[in-house]
Amino acid sequence: MVSTECAGTRLGLLPQMCTRHLLFRLILLEAAGTIILLCYALLWESGNLVDLPDKRIGFYNFCLWNDTAGKLQCLKHTQLQVMGISLPGFMLARVCVYTCLVFSLFHPIFVAHVNCSEDRGGWKAVLIILIIKMIVLSGGLGMFLFQTSQWIHPSDFTGGFLALLGTQALLLLQILTATVYLNRRKHTYLAQSC
Template sequence: MGLLQQKCVGRLLFVLSLLEAAGALALMFYALLWEAGNLVNLPDKRIGFYNFCLWNETAQALQCLDYRHLQVMGISLPGIALARVFVYTCLVFSIFYPIFVAHVKCTEEREGWKVILIILIIKMIILSGGLGIFLFQTSQWIHPSDFTGGFLALVGTQVMLLIQILTITMYLRWAKYTHLHQSPFTEKALPIEI
């Protein structure tokens, strides 16, 4: 592989990873900020990380339940709080992730890319864990057809995280291949003149 072609592949993978990070961040902003964490947002039901509202036939209106009602219904408040912490922690990681990627790219440290891969795996685990805990707690009141844009955006975020993991893995393989087949006449290989 020519030197120019190697550089192009490296830049392409780097730009691709940044675009994927931007996509995941946009999806998380939509789900957690624009939709206010609501995974179900229908006229007769609004269920999310901060809302649990069901249709009240007597009042003919949407009635939001408070924590004591949720406990009576069998929903664990620590479980909902833990799910909320996991999902919103993933959002915080996503905000600072592009800065870290740019730093690692500037320093060209291969170990930094391994750390990025670990961060992506952690983000995927805490996002899926938070969603899983929340869905386990509220599954009695949510049908699969009830999910709206917030839920779909979080599922899309997980897909984007998986694609990012694959891209960074490809980048690590490319960097290893490039390092093993590097010419002995590069600037790094030449002796330093005093």
């Protein structure tokens, strides 16, 4: 009875290994998409979530239209504090979002190393890092939006904000893919031990 189960699991081993390789490639593709979206939002768009002719609001800019001067006026830290924006909260939001970019740059290298070393514990670490990146990015974006919600309407958001939303979606997809990959590795390991 045991040998029949083992033979059945060995026959199913090849498709599982192919699925594992496809999932690994999908994880790397999703990681590349995450890097591209983060670089677009935080470097190309300079962290600006709103970039309109009458206002530019982002992690480094807070500029509103000045009717008297007839141009955008960028506010300084003291002026932001008078408006009720907490500078520590603003800085922490910036650090969180840019930390996600740094983690994302090194993530594919770590994933490739874990895949080559065949370490199941390493895949758990990959999953934990993805969850941490999702929490850090969500927290930073949430703090920023909470601080600036009086001056931003939902229709004001431009490409930088949409790229960060896309990054959130890709991070969630990476978490799901890594979870499926980890389960496949577990089943493959059980089949090989049989």
